[in-house]
Amino acid sequence: MGNQFVKKPKVTDVDRAILALKTQRRKLSQYQRKLDAVIEAEKQAARDLIREKKKDRALLALKKKKAQEELLKKVDSWLINVEQQLADIELASKQKDVFDSLKAGSNALKAIQNELNIEDVQKLMDDTAEAKAYQDEINAILGDKLSAEDEEEVLAEFENLETQLIEDDLPEVPTAASIYTDEKLDLPVVPTTAADVEVAANSTKKGTYPFLLFS
């Protein structure tokens, strides 16, 4: 483990400021505890002195206690100030980080845009349009040549193809004789009298006649 190229974190002035504030915070806390102890002691002393009927001394102890309590209030507010400033430093440092990264992003964008010259883009688009127009012209010329020479041939071929297709599509037309000889029509017997109808109805029940005609 003798890596000399390990990156050591840099200590900035901001870090030193934070360290100083945190040290102060600790010292103030310590002072608070000390004042608490003194206040408690003076309270106890005053109690004892009253018990011993030493009124003046008791009053003195109480006055001292009051003074310490005032001091404690001040220390409390200093402590709040220190905490506030620590919070402010943290916030400011984060804001700077955000600003720095936004700036870096903006710079990167500008650099990229610098490489992309608007005039170059315009020239590129013009060149492309020119090339396309040239191509269209060639197509037009070639196109004309074709239709002048081959249009008649193409048209003739087209008509041939059309008539061929029409012939293939027409259905078979049956001859007159085939209508009557191909099928034998099987018509059912039509009953005429009532008796016949009954016979027909009965036989229908057996299923021989598919339908019944009543006259």
Place this chain on the structure above:
Amino acid sequence: MQKLGEFKLPHFFNYPPYFTLQPVRDTREKQVQLWKDLILDYCRTQKVFVIGLEEEFPLFSNPVIGRSLTHEAREAFLSALVADGRAEWMDKGHRKCLILWHRIQEWAEILVQFARDNGLEDGVVTMEEIRFGTESQGTELQGIDRTILNRALKILEQKGKLVVFKGTSTDDEGVKFSL
């Protein structure tokens, strides 16, 4: 089960033979192992970092059975811990022993975890804060011995994970993390 404050003492603590350094090798090995575990356990739970051989260490004597470990015995058990890498002699005369119920490397890892848990990856804290601050209340770091903390910090400094610095002369020593 006898107790030392909140600490439950193991049964063997009440048997006189265990307070006498056993001559037979196998018995001695077992005895040493038991005492090693007891010492480490006790130090871990009671946050004891340094044992002075000549001082009144609660584990070294049991008034209930009227037995005490001799100086030789104390040195034997602590030397066994040193051999295990779980302790270090702080002086040549073997009078003070630094107990490492966490090895220094483990303390370093605990520090890194502490920084991560509290969002201090590139923050500044004072050494006192690490030892007694609000963030370390209830963690292993609370009340950690200064020597051990310095050693752990040095390891991390070599790895470039932090830097120890001081602002003005009235400042506490500070640590700037760079995780």
